[in-house]
Amino acid sequence: MRRCRRSLARPAGLWPRSAAPPVPWCGGKEASGGRPRVRSSSAKLTVLLLHGIRFSSETWLQVGTLATLAENGYRAVAIDLPGLGRSKDAVAPAPVGQPAPAVFLKAVSEALCLGPAVVISPSLSGMYSLPFLLEHSQLFKAYVPVAPICTEKFTAEQYAQIKTPTLIVYGDQDVELGQTSLNNLQHLPEHQVLMLQGAGHACYLDKPNEWHLGLLAFLQQLK
Numbered sequence: 001m002r003r004c005r006r007s008l009a010r011p012a013g014l015w016p017r018s019a020a021p022p023v024p025w026c027g028g029k030e031a032s033g034g035r036p037r038v039r040s041s042s043a044k045l046t047v048l049l050l051h052g053i054r055f056s057s058e059t060w061l062q063v064g065t066l067a068t069l070a071e072n073g074y075r076a077v078a079i080d081l082p083g084l085g086r087s088k089d090a091v092a093p094a095p096v097g098q099p100a101p102a103v104f105l106k107a108v109s110e111a112l113c114l115g116p117a118v119v120i121s122p123s124l125s126g127m128y129s130l131p132f133l134l135e136h137s138q139l140f141k142a143y144v145p146v147a148p149i150c151t152e153k154f155t156a157e158q159y160a161q162i163k164t165p166t167l168i169v170y171g172d173q174d175v176e177l178g179q180t181s182l183n184n185l186q187h188l189p190e191h192q193v194l195m196l197q198g199a200g201h202a203c204y205l206d207k208p209n210e211w212h213l214g215l216l217a218f219l220q221q222l223k
Contacts, residue, residue, distance in 0.1 A: 044072075044073045044074050045075070045117070046114050046116075046118070046141075047069055047074050047075065047077070047119075047120060048112075048117045048120065049066070049076060049077065050081060050119070050120065050129060051080070051081065051084070051124070051125060052122045052125065052201075052202065053084070053096070053123065055085075056086070057078035057080050059205075060078045063204060063205055065211075065212065066078060068212045068215075074219065077117075081128065094127060096127070097149060098150075098153075099153050100127050100128045102132045102135035102136055104128060105128050105129065105136075106139065109139055115139075118143070118219065119140055120144040120215075121148050122145075122147065123146065123149060123177065124148075124149055126145060126148025126149040127149055129143070129145065130150050130153070133164065134162065137162050137164050140164045141165075142164060142165040142218070144166070144169060145181060146169040146203065147171070147201055147203070148181055149181075154184070156184075159187035159188050160187055160188075160189060162190075165190045165218075165221070166185065166190055166192070167191070167192050167214070167218040168193045169204075169214070169215075170194075171195070171196045171198075171199030171200045171201065171203030172195050172199065173199060174200050174201040174203065178203075196210050196214075
């Protein structure tokens with residue numbers, strides 16, 4: 001069993017929120033609001049959830065994604081990005097709309113003892129997840145971009161080098177970022193596409209049932 005022996009010092013004051021199957025824990029924060037702790041027992045996979053500019057880790061609690069993942073045997077960890085949610089006092093490592101240094105999410109991964117994780121990245125969080133993916137793909141079990149920003153900052157050749165299993169998610173009513181991100185991210189060679197019909201930019205909020213079903217089906221394919 002892999003045990004986390006790091007302290008819970010959070011990079012740049014980030015606030016983590018976690019959920020997992022009912023097993024012993026040691027360190028993070030439960031979705032139910034329990035004492036800070038980080039899970040030490042094994043689960044199917046670890047899932048790191050990021051968020052958009054108008055949202056926070058609380059969003060994943062409200063929409064039921066943290067609970068859905070935990071109920072299906074996954075460790076789920078949602079963080080508040082710098083300047084947002086409970087991390088409002090943290091300084092962002094890059095201006096909004098510009099790729100952030102990959103070392104930022106690498107430090108998050110190490111501090112929370114995530115290991116190779118599935119990274120769910122909507123909208124704004126693309127400025128964090130894409131540099132992290134391109135520089136540290138070994139820390140990804142899979143990538144789930146949901147109409148992220150900054151996809152145009154990288155070339156088709158850069159994307160083609162990444163072999164990480166990817167589920168590209170977007171709403172068919174998101175005529176700007178949804179289509180733009182799909183056009184760029186489809187250069188990732190190991191990708192699948194989940195289009196949520198009748199959904200806008202925050203498609204997981206518009207169609208939560210379809211979002212959860214599609215996400216779980218994708219996770220079940222991973223080895």
